[in-house]
Amino acid sequence: MSDADDTVADAGFDDWLDAAEDGAAYYLECPEDHTSLPPRRVCPDCGSTDLEELALPDTGEVRTFTVTHVPTPAFEEDAPYATAVVDFGPVSLTGQVVGIDVGDVETGLTVELEISVSETTGERVIGLRPA
Amino acid sequence: MSDVRVAGTGLTPFGNSPERTSRDLFAEASIAAFEDSGVPREDVEGVLYGNFMGELSEHQGHQGPLMAEAAGVQAPATRYESACASSGAAVREAVKRIRTGEDDVLLVGGAERMTNLGTAGATEALAIAADDLWEVRAGVTFPGAYALMARAYFDEFGGEHEDLAHIAVKNHENALSNEKAQYQSAIEVSDALEAPPVSEPLGLYDACPISDGASALVLTSESYAEEHDLEAPVAITGTGQGGDRMALHDREYLARSPAAREAGDEAYADAGVSAGDVDLAEVHDCFTIAEVLALEALDLEPIGEGITAARDGRTTADGETPINLSGGLKAKGHPVGATGASQIAEVTDLLAGDHPNSDHVADATTGVAHNAGGTVASATVHVLEVLE
Numbered sequence: 177m178s179d180a181d182d183t184v185a186d187a188g189f190d191d192w193l194d195a196a197e198d199g200a201a202y203y204l205e206c207p208e209d210h211t212s213l214p215p216r217r218v219c220p221d222c223g224s225t226d227l228e229e230l231a232l233p234d235t236g237e238v239r240t241f242t243v244t245h246v247p248t249p250a251f252e253e254d255a256p257y258a259t260a261v262v263d264f265g266p267v268s269l270t271g272q273v274v275g276i277d278v279g280d281v282e283t284g285l286t287v288e289l290e291i292s293v294s295e296t297t298g299e300r301v302i303g304l305r306p307a
Numbered sequence: 308m309s310d311v312r313v314a315g316t317g318l319t320p321f322g323n324s325p326e327r328t329s330r331d332l333f334a335e336a337s338i339a340a341f342e343d344s345g346v347p348r349e350d351v352e353g354v355l356y357g358n359f360m361g362e363l364s365e366h367q368g369h370q371g372p373l374m375a376e377a378a379g380v381q382a383p384a385t386r387y388e389s390a391c392a393s394s395g396a397a398v399r400e401a402v403k404r405i406r407t408g409e410d411d412v413l414l415v416g417g418a419e420r421m422t423n424l425g426t427a428g429a430t431e432a433l434a435i436a437a438d439d440l441w442e443v444r445a446g447v448t449f450p451g452a453y454a455l456m457a458r459a460y461f462d463e464f465g466g467e468h469e470d471l472a473h474i475a476v477k478n479h480e481n482a483l484s485n486e487k488a489q490y491q492s493a494i495e496v497s498d499a500l501e502a503p504p505v506s507e508p509l510g511l512y513d514a515c516p517i518s519d520g521a522s523a524l525v526l527t528s529e530s531y532a533e534e535h536d537l538e539a540p541v542a543i544t545g546t547g548q549g550g551d552r553m554a555l556h557d558r559e560y561l562a563r564s565p566a567a568r569e570a571g572d573e574a575y576a577d578a579g580v581s582a583g584d585v586d587l588a589e590v591h592d593c594f595t596i597a598e599v600l601a602l603e604a605l606d607l608e609p610i611g612e613g614i615t616a617a618r619d620g621r622t623t624a625d626g627e628t629p630i631n632l633s634g635g636l637k638a639k640g641h642p643v644g645a646t647g648a649s650q651i652a653e654v655t656d657l658l659a660g661d662h663p664n665s666d667h668v669a670d671a672t673t674g675v676a677h678n679a680g681g682t683v684a685s686a687t688v689h690v691l692e693v694l695e
Contacts, residue, residue, distance in 0.1 A: 186440060188440075189440040189441070189444075212557070213441075214440065214441050220552070220557075239459065239556075239561060240455045240456070240458045240459040240462065240561055241455065241458065242451050242454035242455050242458065242506045242507055242508075242509075243504070243506065243507040244446060244448055244450075244451045244454075244505075244506040244507075245503070245504045245505060245506065245507075246426070246430060246448065246450065246505045246506070247427075247430070247446065247448060248427065248430050248431040248434050248443070248446075248448055249427050249428075249431055250431070250444075251446045252427070254446065257446055259445055259446045259447055259451055259455070260455075261455055261459075261555060261556045261561065262556075268556040268557070269441075269556055270441060270442050270445045270447060270554065270555065270556045271445045272445050272446050283458070283462055294446075299444070301444060301445055301446065302441075302444070302445050
């Protein structure tokens with residue numbers, strides 16, 4: 177990876193992680209009440225460009241999860257790790273479940289957002305910690 | 308509207324040949340397809356080529372003209388990329404071009420070189436079919452994404468890992484006589500259940516292998532086939548495509564494939580058939596759970612019941628509707644960009660009586676090919692029928 181890759185942020189994604197680290201994670205809502213995440217310019221449901229940022233609920237519930245034993249190189253030292261799709265109400269998010277033994281993760285578990293880091297690369301990761 | 312004849316099919320062996328370039332693989336498949344068709348190369352008016360990870364595995368973009376050259380064809384060429392549905396998408400575009408009358412003869416297919424990347428490299432390359440920022444950076448791998456869907460399916464409809472194991476056993480059994488298949492070895496349910504976990508609840512035998520290989524088809528218009536007296540009894544009579552949100556977490560259903568349903572409904576309507584008319588299908592079983600979701604999306608099984616189809620024998624070689632008589636991606640292999648067109652080749656050969664497993668479906672007249680990209684954010688479905 178070049179220096180440029182290491183230093184140039186991904187607008188939208190990194191901004192959102194910054195906000196989440198400040199306890200200000202958000203999702204988007206259009207006038208038709210369609211909700212979405214990630215940050216975007218256009219409502220994927222109706223095409224509205226009038227999108228309002230609203231605070232993401234503090235906790236969500238695990239809809240499904242997996243424990244990955246064969247990772248990509250970016251998570252080589254993290255494996256085995258649990259990844260979950262979490263329902264926060266208006267939107268769902270995919271993240272890594274942290275702060276719990278991977279064997280104890282279960283569907284329905286209540287979690288809160290906590291930006292974590294990959295043990296392999298030190299890059300920030302969307303983390304989900306039992307609430 | 309003119310039906311589109313499958314005049315020739317060609318496949319390389321699928322498997323482990325890390326040193327072979329995709330241009331070499333596609334050349335071999337195209338030679339076989341031209342020989343099978345009897346169509347001269349100079350009649351080809353375009354090349355439509357599917358490939359997914361060529362930039363990563365071979366540092367090669369702009370593969371369309373490279374592959375036309377490799378096939379010895381002097382015609383405009385375009386590469387189609389839709390993750391694992393790349394050559395399914397290429398076939399669909401070719402069908403549309405022939406139907407409009409714009410072209411009479413097209414070379415369609417795909418290739419993928421993967422094993423040179425190694426397991427970790429190929430895992431990384433496959434993961435780019437998911438949303439890089441919002442899925443892959445959270446650790447989602449390709450098997451991981453399907454594992455999320457598998458657990459969601461179990462939670463919603465029931466089922467267990469042993470049900471999935473029967474799908475792997477069935478597809479390995481089907482591949483025994485397929486000399487092009489990567490695995491020509493039978494496995495037992497216990498092998499699948501005892502295999503190391505990849506992404507729980509999926510284990511090694513729930514996953515298709517990493518494969519190198521290529522596929523090619525010579526497609527012609529009805530009128531060209533008649534004028535040239537081609538022996539091409541099988542036609543693509545229906546085509547459909549569906550789409551969905553890129554990331555799994557943005558979908559209403561985690562255990563269904565609406566994009567495949569959309570593609571299937573469109574293809575059935577286009578061909579004027581219904582699911583009940585389908586005698587056999589090749590579906591995109593990149594993971595065992597994917598076969599379940601495909602069967603349900605295609606209305607070959609009711610929602611929530613596809614999980615038992617293999618275990619109860621409905622989809623085995625001698626069942627009501629044999630699924631993946633080629634061995635499927637699971638045992639035949641999954642050189643990603645080649646897969647969609649290879650499924651068309653397998654269905655064509657099965658219907659024409661030219662396949663080692665044709666005896667299981669001697670009276671079959673209607674087959675379906677289902678090709679999916681990513682976690683089915685892309686899907687194409689084609690209906691093939693014997694016309695004469």
